[in-house]
Amino acid sequence: QSVLTQPPSASGTPGQRVTISCSGSSSNIGSNTVNWYQQLPGTAPKLLIYSNNQRPSGVPDRFSGSKSGTSASLAISGLQSEDEADYYCAAWDDSLNGHWVFGGGTKLTVL
Amino acid sequence: QMQLVQSGAEVKKTGSSVKVSCKASGYTFTYRYLHWVRQAPGQALEWMGWITPFNGNTNYAQKFQDRVTITRDRSMSTAYMELSSLRSEDTAMYYCASSAMGASIEPDYWGQGTLVTVSS
Numbered sequence: 082q083s084v085l086t087q088p089p090s091a092s093g094t095p096g097q098r099v100t101i102s103c104s105g106s107s108s109n110i111g112s113n114t115v116n117w118y119q120q121l122p123g124t125a126p127k128l129l130i131y132s133n134n135q136r137p138s139g140v141p142d143r144f145s146g147s148k149s150g151t152s153a154s155l156a157i158s159g160l161q162s163e164d165e166a167d168y169y170c171a172a173w174d175d176s177l178n179g180h181w182v183f184g185g186g187t188k189l190t191v192l
Numbered sequence: 193q194m195q196l197v198q199s200g201a202e203v204k205k206t207g208s209s210v211k212v213s214c215k216a217s218g219y220t221f222t223y224r225y226l227h228w229v230r231q232a233p234g235q236a237l238e239w240m241g242w243i244t245p246f247n248g249n250t251n252y253a254q255k256f257q258d259r260v261t262i263t264r265d266r267s268m269s270t271a272y273m274e275l276s277s278l279r280s281e282d283t284a285m286y287y288c289a290s291s292a293m294g295a296s297i298e299p300d301y302w303g304q305g306t307l308v309t310v311s312s
Contacts, residue, residue: 083236116298118237125287125302126229126237137300169237173296180253181227181239181299 084109085170085184092190098158101187103170105151109182113173115153117146120167120186129168130155157189165191194218196288196303206312209276214288214303221269222246224290227299228262228273232284240286242295243271251295278310 086104093099103115114133118126128137130146133153145156153172157164170184199213214226228240241252243262250262256275264271271288286306289299 113296114298125305126289127302128298128300131298131300171237171298177254178251179295180251181229183237183239185236 083185084174084182085172087168087170087184087187089185090188090190092192093157093160094192095160095162097160098156099160099189100157101155101168101170101189103153103155103184105153105172105182107151108176109151109172109174110148110153111151112175115146115148116171117144117155118169118171120169122166126169160191162191165189194290194301196290196301198286198288198303198306201307201309203309203311204278206279206310208278209274210278210308211272211274212286212288212306212308213270213272215268215270216290217269219290221264221266224292225295225297225299226262226264226271227289227291228260229287229289229299230284231287231305232281235284240273242291244293245271275308278308280310280312282308283310284308 117130119129120126133148134146143159167186169186174182195217197215222245227242243250245264259276261274288303290301291297291299
């Protein structure tokens with residue numbers, strides 16, 4: 082059971098816009114920034130969004146993030162076949178001397 | 193460029209220990225935190241702990257507190273994660289990842305992963 086809650090799956094057709102939600106609590110999302118990772122099949126996670134809505138160099142602006150209260154969202158516009166992957170939200174949690182928590186992951190399928 | 197290269201796959205017996213290495217290059221080893229994250233087959237990411245290579249300070253997830261030890265060798269720019277009393281549920285891909293100084297700064301560079309298989 083992951084500390085952050087994500088839907089297990091999401092889907093869309095090429096060109097569509099999809100959103101993935103991430104719900105937490107006051108000790109994690111409510112008081113710290115949210116990050117998103119993309120994990121393509123058989124590869125290590127890749128940082129996609131940091132500090133709620135910032136994109137590392139090289140990440141297309143089709144990917145965007147937002148946060149409100151104890152929830153966050155990742156939006157992907159202009160969906161492409163190569164976006165098919167697992168997406169994880171992550172946040173620092175202030176409880177228990179501080180630790181990182183992740184969502185359970187959302188498998189995105191491009192139909 | 194920043195790179196983390198991990199040691200190869202391991203097959204271990206139940207009750208034994210495993211030690212995975214993570215060699216850093218492309219940056220000053222002591223300037224970034226080093227985290228360990230694992231992922232059981234078909235499961236989510238799970239943070240295990242971090243080390244500050246500068247002084248060797250560590251912080252472990254409560255779940256692994258009694259079984260995990262993270263160390264580093266500054267001369268080799270390498271961090272290590274040792275997990276003891278292995279059980280079948282520890283079968284997973286183990287990743288190291290680095291972050292800028294600050295425990296709550298997001299890990300941004302990841303190693304390729306090391307598959308650890310535990311069987312009786």
